[in-house]
Amino acid sequence: DAGITQSPRHKVTETGTPVTLRCHQTENHRYMYWYRQDPGHGLRLIHYSYGVKDTDKGEVSDGYSVSRSKTEDFLLTLESATSSQTSVYFCAMTDRLNTEAFFGQGTRLTVV
């Protein structure tokens, strides 16, 4: 397996609470991504990172923020969770050649 892990794997949280999901990689890859997966929508990009402290928004970034203080860690924060953010979240990484993306196992988040 490519060295990318997500934590936690499952989380239930209440509406209005902040939540942070962690993605950790051991491959020293520069590019990292956060996606959410919802039925019928495939995977949609939330935020991505080109390197340490270098991040940008994807197509569904409202309500989310990210941080990357180290190459190996990419954090996704829901500032105030809403039920519409109930989803499965995937982290991914690519090398500089961009010829393949490697995905974490996903985090199933339920907002009640």
Place this chain on the structure above:
Amino acid sequence: AQSVTQLDSQVPVFEEAPVELRCNYSSSVSVYLFWYVQYPNQGLQLLLKYLSGSTLVKGINGFEAEFNKSQTSFHLRKPSVHISDTAEYFCAVSGTAAGNKLTFGGGTRVLVKP
């Protein structure tokens, strides 16, 4: 900007029958194309990819796909499916430059029936 359309949301198929999953994309730049598979309650696994060269790409588990630039398509095929091929399949496209993001289609759920 780029987009991917998977024309079938669900495809039921009998075991040992062939299957084709259709994928069309749009992009203003040169692209790489991918098919990923997601088995129930698992992450995404790369089936195959087109980077350059031969337009017929062979992947794992007997799958293959053909890149058709004029029709902007990248359809996935398998001549004989097994029960274990029951999964969701995602087509994806990215630009060829470093850091270009993957854009996914909506997915096709394949249900293989005995």
